[in-house]
Amino acid sequence: MHEVIKRFTRTHEFRLLLVIIVMAGLLAVFTPEFASLQNLVDVLSANAFIGIMSAGLLVVIITGGIDLSFAATASIAQYTALTVANHFGIGWTGIFAISISLGVVLGLINGVLMNTLRTSALIVTIATLNVFYGVLLTVTRGADIFSLPDWFNAGFELVFHTDAQGASLAINFQIIALFAAFLVTWLLLNRSNIGRQIYAFGGNPDAAQRVGFNVVRLNLLVYGYMGALAGVASLVQAQLVQSVSPTALVGRELDVVAAVVIGGASLNGGSGTVMGTILGLALIAILQNGLILLGVSSYWSLFNTGLVIIAAVVMMAMETKKRHKLVVQGVTS
Amino acid sequence: MHQPEPGGQITIDGHRVSHLTPVESTRLGVQVIYQDLSLFPNLTVAENISIGLHSGRVKAVDWRKIARVADEAMKRIGVALRPDDKVADISIAQRQLVAICRAMAADARLVIMDEPTSSLTRHEVDALLSLTLELKKRGITIVFVSHRLDEVLEIADRVTVMRDGVKLGTYSAKDMSDRKLATLMTGKEFNYECVAQDRPDTETVIDVRGLSREGDYEDIHFDVRRGEILGITGLLGSGRTELALSLFGMAPPDRGEIRVNGQVAKMRSNRDAIDLGIAYLSEDRLSLGLVLEQSIASNITMSVIEKLVNKAGLIRNDLFDSTVSHGINELTIKAGNPENKVKTLSGGNQQRVVLAKWLAINPKLLILDSPTVGVDISAKDGIYEVVRNLAARGIAVIMISDEIPEVYYHSHRVLVMRSGRLTGEFVPGRCSEDELKEAVNA
Amino acid sequence: MKKARASLVADLRSAIGATNLRLLVMLGLMIVVLGFMEGDKLFGVAGLRSMAFQLPELGFLALAMMIPMLSGGIDLSIIATANFCALIMAYMFTSWLPETHGVAWGLFQVGALMVGLLMAAIVGLTNGFLIAYLRVPPMLATLGTMTAVKGLSIGFSHGDVISGFPEPVVFIGHGSVFGVPVALIVFFLVVIPLSIFIKHTPLGSAIAMIGSNERATQYSGIDTRRSVMWVYLLAALLSAIAGVIMMARFDSANAAYGESYLLVAILAAVLGGVNPLGGFGKVSGVILSLIILQILSTASILLDLSQFITLAMWGAILIIASGGIVLKERLTEHLRTSRNVSQLKKPRAKAPFEVRAD
Structure with a gap:
């Protein structure tokens, strides 16, 4: 046990956790609202979309790939599912089925192109982003949907406890989906052999093939999974803002990349944890929320996010440098 | 991974097998330990x-079973590694053990080892060889692929020689010698003669005094004269490459001084070294010596490109082309078109491109770190000849290598380096090759 | 005769490059097909002029993306830098510009331009420092500066649009000299020296070498860190020029203009033959790809297609282009292996000490 703790203290996650604890502690002292339950629920709901996407992107990045098309995928899934819901009474199962399966199909297109084109994932997904997005805007003519079914707008929540005054302790659709996405991703990566194959593939693609892992299938699975989570995230976002706009999601890809990267995943593949991604997301979310609560103009929140990203990537670069030196010394001595 | 051409057949345990996949081979008890280990x-x-x-x-992943299987595999061959360490954090020799354990865990009955010793120190090689013999005793069949002839003869019962994809024959290891094996591999007799002459009586090019670098080498003294070839030999990890990098300005020493042509040289980067006329041919040709993806011409001119310009700062085509053709002619590089990528060349010709790049700066001192690594045995002679000619032209040469014959037959003097210190000086011709070998491995 | 033609094709290919040849064929096909459909409008004076007005802004951004990609990196901060510079200049024009038209008035505008370029240089050097000295991967470093710089723009401008510029600035966006748009003239004034820089200077060729193998380049005595600093400095300066042109064309500046251009700039560079892994790329290829993208975009407007379908077509063209390359590789590989099989049938080496039959 002692060994495990010692190992953890040397990880990127541990340092992130320290920063977050210090930040949250200070915020709790200086702004009473920060530690309130309502604030927590608000922050979690507002970041659910980015969070669910980051869980999917983490899996892609661990294989050494990247996906920039998921926001377009989400827009298509969202638009289609809720347009159908506006005309037919398909209910929650129906819209989930539509948006997830659309997400998977579009994700698989990426996976197939990745397996056949043999060019960088960045280029493939920029191309598919343009195709998906262009087709969506052409078909919809860029029109928003403002009236959604009432049952959808109402959402749903799990009520844990209602106190005497009638105030309830409940978690909403967004938070449930967010936790579910991270839980499923964690199970996939750490408790299934496929997840371990994904790590192995990201760490050494040639060796993965030599050991006999089916890397073509792994690529399909990873991009398909990303698509499925994009489908879920799209509904989460539509429910939160109570409307659907084909142009609202595209352009947020790099925010998701930032969360995953701050969480310690390397774009070279092979590394990255669910825990790290959660912490990376939390760091950005708490920072933005905290500064607003402290009365800092919200116009400056993006700048601060930028500084955090720079600090995180510089810290990681230093760590890699140090580690590299250690290994070299270890080999020669 | 690769399917053989139709027509041949593989028989395992008396059964003919076709279409071997990695999974299928594993099931049949065949394990390959690749040169890059594939960890x-x-x-x-x-x-x-x-x-x-x-x-x-x-x-679902059964983490307990993973730990148990790993533990059993390590116990079977008697190695103790910490199971929770990441492979990125352990040494190359330990990684080799992990690869062997992996083969054990897969219940291998036939283990194919591809160049397993290429990046191990002598001490580690010995450990690996005795482990291999231990495996043999337990009835595991081993195919040991190596270009290091002495290791092959030390460990094998039978030796199969291959050249250009064709099997030349299988011989009993007992009746073989290094020399015979080399002749079989290359198809020609090797009659090495020592340079065996006194070091030239010319002016000193580089004079190293009391050079030390924490953790790498300590208290190094030597000098090299114009036209002299100085061999430095030592095992992997003896500090030889670090010393070379210090002379090339890329690893500043902590103490001591380097004098070039009598002047104390303070080098802050390899650019300073190059300005002083020092060139360094890296042992890692593929990633440090050449830009494989780019053309032969741009590789040759890389070291002098900043000097091939007119007053406006633009590259002069005439100077560029003459530098390229001069390099190609002088080193007789077999390049169809200098615009071809360097990676299309053979190992020997690639090494000549690196040499051409350094000759373009008109070097006074040429440091060659393992100049024939990855060069065909038959093309090695050509490289040696080039080196001798360069020395004859008055360039001082330092030749670093862990292949004893390489330094023994091609240098005026040989310095032996061990754990960061120079431990002996030998003059080939006044000592035998075996004496030198002993001094290195002692 | 046939032989002569074959060698002519080979000469042509080596002179303009395989990628450019492919792009030229693609361009030719498009001109023929679209010429039949909308020829008089698309390739008439009005059509050409509208294309010429639009091309430079994406053009500068694609070139700004190309140089880092040539060095094996990427610069995600180009749009943020362009907008930042535009905002700084716009602020100076609208708040501090002297009322009277005179020498001070003119000098002030040149000064504002210089300040804008200086700001871009600072961003570029920051990128370069993070990447060359702190060894942060380019995508991450520029993701950070992109966010921070855009954050600065939003922080200062509160997300507002600044507009109302003096005539010379408007002239850059809307004016033309002898019928040629000023922006296009600026574009060629920059492109020609840039092309010479990449092909014919030591630094330019060092950038390509770094793109293929940074460490080997460093071992050969090239100051790779200084070169990488230059790469990101140049990228930032080119984005600053793009910022000036966008500002002039829209008559306004904002922190969020042209964000969709970021990924399109990468697309244009890759379509133009810039290797996403670094080491290879020509300015001429990027210009050809820009022309192709621009014609597609203008044609779809003329054909009354949705303007958005252009995006989809751009993406599809990139997929088709890289698919074509893979297909060609597979075919040549297939040919080579079938040739090798026939060679393998006769042994290439025989046992030693035998006389060789050939």
Whole structure:
């Protein structure tokens, strides 16, 4: 046990956790609202979309790939599912089925192109982003949907406890989906052999093939999974803002990349944890929320996010440098 | 991984097999330990050893079983590695053990080792060889692929010689010698003669005094004269490459001084070294010596490109072309078109491109770090000839190598380096090759 | 005769490059097909002029993306830098510009331009420092500066649009000299020296070498860190020029203009033959790809297609282009292996000490 703790203290996650604890502690002292339950629920709901996407992107990045098309995928899934819901009474199962399966199909297109084109994932997904997005805007003519079914707008929540005054302790659709996405991703990566194959593939693609892992299938699975989570995230976002706009999601890809990267995943593949991604997301979310609560103009929140990203990537670069030196010394001595 | 051409057949345990896939081979008890080891640096030792447990259909990971399988495999061959360390954090020799354990965990009955010793120190090689013999005793068949002839003869019962994809024959190891084997491999007789002459009586080019660098080497003294070839030999990890990098300005020494042509040289980067006329041919030709993807011409001119310009700062085509053709002619590089990528050339010709690049700066001192690594045995002679000619032209040469014959037959003097110190000076011709070998391995 | 033609094709290919040849064929096909459909409008004076007005802004951004990609990196901060510079200049024009038209008035505008370029240089050097000295991967470093710089723009401008510029600035966006748009003239004034820089200077060729193998380049005595600093400095300066042109064309500046251009700039560079892994790329290829993208975009407007379908077509063209390359590789590989099989049938080496039959 002692060994495990010692190992953890040397990880990127541990340092992130320290920063977050210090930040949250200070915020709790200086702004009473920060530690309130309502604030927590608000922050979690507002970041659910980015969070669910980051869980999917983490899996892609661990294989050494990247996906920039998921926001377009989400827009298509969202638009289609809720347009159908506006005309037919398909209910929650129906819209989930539509948006997830659309997400998977579009994700698989990426996976197939990745397996056949043999060019960088960045280029493939920029191309598919343009195709998906262009087709969506052409078909919809860029029109928003403002009236959604009432049952959808109402959402749903799990009520844990209602106190005497009638105030309830409940978690909403967004938070449930967010936790579910991270839980499923964690199970996939750490408790299934496929997840371990994904790590192995990201760490050494040639060796993965030599050991006999089916890397073509792994690529399909990873991009398909990303698509499925994009489908879920799209509904989460539509429910939160109570409307659907084909142009609202595209352009947020790099925010998701930032969360995953701050969480310690390397774009070279092979590394990255669910825990790290959660912490990376939390760091950005708490920072933005905290500064607003402290009365800092919200116009400056993006700048601060930028500084955090720079600090995180510089810290990681230093760590890699140090580690590299250690290994070299270890080999020669 | 690769399917053979139709027509041949592979028989395992008396059964003919066709269409071997990695999974199929593993099931039949065949394990390959690749030269690059094919480990997963981001996973732990235990998971690497038990990686086979992850194959197949979707299932839950049994972490206890992974730990148990890894533990059993390590016990079977008697190695103790910490199972929770990441493979990226352990040494090359330890990684080799992990790869062997992985083969054990897969219940291998036939282990194919591809160049397993290429990046190990002598001490580690000995450990690996005795481990291999131990495996043999337990009835495991081993195919040991290596270009290091002495190791092959030390360990093998039978030796199969291959050249250009064709099997030349299988011989009993007992009746073989290094020399005979080399002749078989290259198809020509090798009659090495020592340079065996006194070091030239010319002016000193470089004079190293009391050079030390923490953790790499200590208290190094030597000098090299114009036209002299100085061999430096030592095992991997003896500090030889670090010393070379210090002379090339890329690893500043902590103490001591380097004098070039009598002047104390303070080098802050390899650019300073190059300005002083020092060139360094890296042992890692593929990633440090050449830009494989780019053309032969741009590789040759890389070291002097900043000087091939007119007053406006633009590259002069006439100077560029003459530098390229001069390099190609002088080193007789067999390049169809200088615009071809360097990676299309053979190992020997690639090394000539590196030499051409350095000759373009008109070097006074040429440091060659393992100049014939990855060069065909038959093309090695050509490289040696080039080196001798360069020395004859008055260039001082330092030739670093762990192949004893290489330094023994091609230098005026040989310095032996061990654990960061120079431990002996030998003059080939006044000592035997075996004496030198002993001094290195002692 | 046939032989002569074959060698002519080979000469042509080596002179303009395989990628450019492919792009030229693609361009030719498009001109023929679209010429039949909308020829008089698309390739008439009005059509050409509208294309010429639009091309430079994406053009500068694509070139700004190309140089880092040539060095094996990427610069995600180009749009943020362009907008930042535009905002700084716009602020100076609208708040501090002297009322009277005179020498001070003119000098002030040149000064504002210089300040804008200086700001871009600072961003570029920051990128370069992070990447060359702190060894942060380019995508991450520029993701950070992109966010921070855009954050600065939003922080200062509160997300507002600044507009109302003096005539010379408007002239850059809307004016033309002898019928040629000023922006296009600026574009060629920059492109020609840039092309010479990449092909014919030591630094330019060092950038390509770094793109293929940074360490080997360093071992050969090239100051790779200084070169990488230059790469990101140049990228930032080119984005600053793009910022000036966008500002002039829209008559306004804002922190969020042209964000969709970021990924399109990468697309244009890759379509133009810039290797996403670094080491290879020509300015001429990027210009050809820009022309192709621009014609597609203008044609779809003329054909009354949705303007958005252009995006989809751009993406599809990139997929088709890289698919074509893979297909060609597979075919040549297939040919080579079938040739090798026939060679393998006769042994290439025989046992030693035998007389060789050939």
